[in-house]
Amino acid sequence: MHFLLDHNVPDSVAAALIEFSHTVELVRKILPKDSADPVVATAAENIGAILVSVDKDFRNIAPRIPKGHRARFRKLSRISLDCSEYQAADRIRKLMRHIELAWEDAQEQPDKRMFFIVQTSGFRVDL
Secondary structure (H helix, E strand, C coil), X not given: CEEEECCCCCHXXXXXXXXXXXXXXXXXXXXXXXXXHHHHHHHHHHHXXXXXXXXXCHXXXXXXXXXXXXXXXXXXXXXXXXXXXXXXXXXXXXXXXXHHHHHHXXXXXXXXXXXXXXXCCCEEEEC
């Protein structure tokens, strides 16, 4: 799997994803620090990466069922870290098999996007 980590995602999350042999790119290495969220979403979609973010604004920018802009971000998958930063890497490690299975399931659907929300004591998946 290929991931693009937004500016606000801790480096420990990148390390956790790499531990599972996934490819990780950091937004801060490919875009200016003040890049707007739609630019970050476009970058992730263009390189075929799953966007990982703590920023809840992506729920409005690239929702599951968009209102009005149906053609926008039609290929963007996201992992939203809805837990504290210090828990994020550990939660990713514990949920990695669930993330991988959700991704595999999504790839078998007409709409191949996966929205995975990592919570403090659970997770939610929208396929």
